[in-house]
Amino acid sequence: MWLTVFTAFLSFAAGACSGLKVTVPSHTVHGIRGQALYLPVHYGFHTPASDIQIIWLFERPHTMPKYLLGSVNKSVVPDLEYQHKFTMMPPNASLLINPLQFTDEGNYIVKVNIQGNGTLSASQKIQVTVDDPVKKPVVQTHPSSGAVEYVGNMTLTCQVEGGTRLIYQWLKNGRPVHTSSTYSFSPQNNTLHIAPVTKEDIGNYSCLVKNPVSEMESNIIMPIIYYGPYGLQVNSDKGLKVGGVFTVDLGEAILFDCSADSYPPNIYSWIQRADNTTYVIKHGPRLEVASEEVAQKTTDYVCCAYNNITGRQDETRFTVIITSIGLEKLAQKGKSLSPLACITGISLFLIVSMCLLFLWKKYQPHKVIKQKLEGRPETEYRKAQTFSGHEDALDDFGIYEFVAFPDASGVPRMPSRSVPASEGVAGQDRHSTIYEVIQHIPAQQQDHPE
Numbered sequence: 052m053w054l055t056v057f058t059a060f061l062s063f064a065a066g067a068c069s070g071l072k073v074t075v076p077s078h079t080v081h082g083i084r085g086q087a088l089y090l091p092v093h094y095g096f097h098t099p100a101s102d103i104q105i106i107w108l109f110e111r112p113h114t115m116p117k118y119l120l121g122s123v124n125k126s127v128v129p130d131l132e133y134q135h136k137f138t139m140m141p142p143n144a145s146l147l148i149n150p151l152q153f154t155d156e157g158n159y160i161v162k163v164n165i166q167g168n169g170t171l172s173a174s175q176k177i178q179v180t181v182d183d184p185v186k187k188p189v190v191q192t193h194p195s196s197g198a199v200e201y202v203g204n205m206t207l208t209c210q211v212e213g214g215t216r217l218i219y220q221w222l223k224n225g226r227p228v229h230t231s232s233t234y235s236f237s238p239q240n241n242t243l244h245i246a247p248v249t250k251e252d253i254g255n256y257s258c259l260v261k262n263p264v265s266e267m268e269s270n271i272i273m274p275i276i277y278y279g280p281y282g283l284q285v286n287s288d289k290g291l292k293v294g295g296v297f298t299v300d301l302g303e304a305i306l307f308d309c310s311a312d313s314y315p316p317n318i319y320s321w322i323q324r325a326d327n328t329t330y331v332i333k334h335g336p337r338l339e340v341a342s343e344e345v346a347q348k349t350t351d352y353v354c355c356a357y358n359n360i361t362g363r364q365d366e367t368r369f370t371v372i373i374t375s376i377g378l379e380k381l382a383q384k385g386k387s388l389s390p391l392a393c394i395t396g397i398s399l400f401l402i403v404s405m406c407l408l409f410l411w412k413k414y415q416p417h418k419v420i421k422q423k424l425e426g427r428p429e430t431e432y433r434k435a436q437t438f439s440g441h442e443d444a445l446d447d448f449g450i451y452e453f454v455a456f457p458d459a460s461g462v463p464r465m466p467s468r469s470v471p472a473s474e475g476v477a478g479q480d481r482h483s484t485i486y487e488v489i490q491h492i493p494a495q496q497q498d499h500p501e
């Protein structure tokens with residue numbers, strides 16, 4: 052180990068001391084057949100030199116090295132056999148090969164000798180390959196008509212018209228395809244076999260072909276793979292969907308949309324179930340139901356999706372419940388009564404009750420009411436009703452307080468429980484009657500001089 056390092060150091064030191072250094076940018080150069088190839092070489096030295104000699108040799112495996120050309124100072128001495136093919140412009144040691152042929156493939160050796168205070172010499176080797184550029188590949192699929200997933204297989208074949216030393220690579224959606232449980236390659240990788248195909252194999256496939264001098268990619272092909280149906284579901288533009296139940300207001304026309312993923316597109320059919328019988332009501336992905344036309348409040352439907360190539364089908368059942376708009380709205384209003392409103396109502400009730408109690412005590416309106424009720428003619432009495440639309444809660448509370456009075460004077464008895472402030476007034480004659488009386492009590496006192 053140490054010996055190797057030491058030897059390497061010695062040889063490096065010797066080279067540096069000798070003052071001659073030959074370098075090449077690359078030890079491997081890839082050339083294109085028919086074109087010129089330039090093999091760059093640099094050299095440098097630090098001693099005074101009288102003669103500079105450059106020699107190019109060519110060797111192929113298992114053959115003797117061949118002399119190509121050489122130079123001393125600026126005069127070149129070519130091998131006459133190759134004189135039109137190789138050129139050198141000394142003292143520039145770089146070699147130009149033109150035109151490049153397949154037979155020119157091999158190792159090129161350059162040797163530089165410097166004659167000065169003794170002789171220095173150094174050499175380098177460059178490997179040259181010669182290739183034809185790749186032509187654009189074409190991918191063919193078999194079967195071209197497509198394959199059914201989990202049943203069929205598919206083979207993609209990459210064909211290239213021209214090019215040497217081809218390396219094939221398959222890309223799916225731009226990324227390399229690797230061997231897997233369903234993907235396999237031919238020994239050369241120029242065919243990709245998918246067995247069996249699945250929906251996941253759908254994608255943009257291309258064949259990338261490379262060689263040392265070029266690379267080309269085929270057009271993208273999308274294998275036809277038949278699959279599905281998957282993920283069947285029914286949706287509607289209106290109505291409330293909870294699980295498989297759609298709740299729809301009476302009078303609305305609802306459009307149902309049935310969808311499932313498949314290739315080719317599914318054939319959809321709609322089945323209505325009623326009274327133990329089922330019948331197909333429509334074909335196609337959409338179904339419109341006019342809720343007026345539905346005799347029953349609750350109807351069961353089935354959407355069936357069928358893929359006629361894969362031969363598979365799926366169906367989903369759903370129920371449509373038609374509700375009356377009025378009831379629905381009322382129910383929603385009831386719910387929307389906020390706690391704040393309740394608290395406000397109760398507070399108002401208490402305040403007004405106190406006020407009324409106070410007024411009661413102060414003015415003792417018993418007699419006045421009695422007079423009013425007994426003395427008022429029928430017409431006026433009825434007229435008063437029509438004006439009794441109440442503006443605020445104060446009026447309602449009044450009703451509550453004075454319930455007992457008409458009872459005493461022979462008017463039929465009112466329910467003794469309290470009537471909530473916001474409801475229960477409309478349409479009840481008794482309320483209006485009593486209400487009127489209360490409204491006038493404070494006013495009467497104030498307007499007494501009138």
Ligand SMILES: *[C@@H]1O[C@H](CO)[C@@H](O)[C@H](O)[C@H]1NC(C)=O
Pocket residue numbers: 101102103123124
């Ligand atoms: C090369 O050039 C050097 C000086 O430039 C000269 O001394 C020498 O004789 C030349 N050699 C040949 C072979 O012409």
Ligand SMILES: *[C@@H]1O[C@H](CO)[C@@H](O)[C@H](O)[C@H]1NC(C)=O
Pocket residue numbers: 092093094143144145
């Ligand atoms: C040799 O000649 C080529 C052009 O023919 C030039 O690009 C290159 O720089 C030259 N090399 C040296 C070391 O002068």
Ligand SMILES: *[C@@H]1O[C@H](CO)[C@@H](O)[C@H](O)[C@H]1NC(C)=O
Pocket residue numbers: 168169
């Ligand atoms: C030539 O080389 C020898 C030893 O290698 C050295 O002693 C001598 O000085 C050198 N002469 C010149 C002119 O460089």
Ligand SMILES: *[C@@H]1O[C@H](CO)[C@@H](O)[C@H](O)[C@H]1NC(C)=O
Pocket residue numbers: 202203204246247
């Ligand atoms: C698909 O390939 C599998 C295994 O490679 C084979 O057993 C099957 O018969 C092929 N199916 C078709 C339809 O060619």
Ligand SMILES: *[C@@H]1O[C@H](CO)[C@@H](O)[C@H](O)[C@H]1NC(C)=O
Pocket residue numbers: 224254255271
């Ligand atoms: C496949 O290519 C088409 C157009 O050529 C493109 O619309 C689609 O998005 C590509 N799919 C993927 C998965 O890259």
Ligand SMILES: *[C@@H]1O[C@H](CO)[C@@H](O)[C@H](O)[C@H]1NC(C)=O
Pocket residue numbers: 218219228229230236238239240
């Ligand atoms: C074929 O491709 C695989 C990677 O997908 C690679 O490992 C293998 O070396 C390739 N074979 C040839 C002959 O190019």
Ligand SMILES: *[C@@H]1O[C@H](CO)[C@@H](O)[C@H](O)[C@H]1NC(C)=O
Pocket residue numbers: 326327
């Ligand atoms: C539905 O039909 C089955 C037999 O087809 C029968 O037994 C059942 O009683 C029927 N149900 C109704 C509600 O008609």
Ligand SMILES: *[C@@H]1O[C@H](CO)[C@@H](O)[C@H](O)[C@H]1NC(C)=O
Pocket residue numbers: 318359360
């Ligand atoms: C599948 O259905 C489509 C459209 O409904 C039709 O054009 C096609 O011929 C059918 N194919 C088969 C194999 O039944």
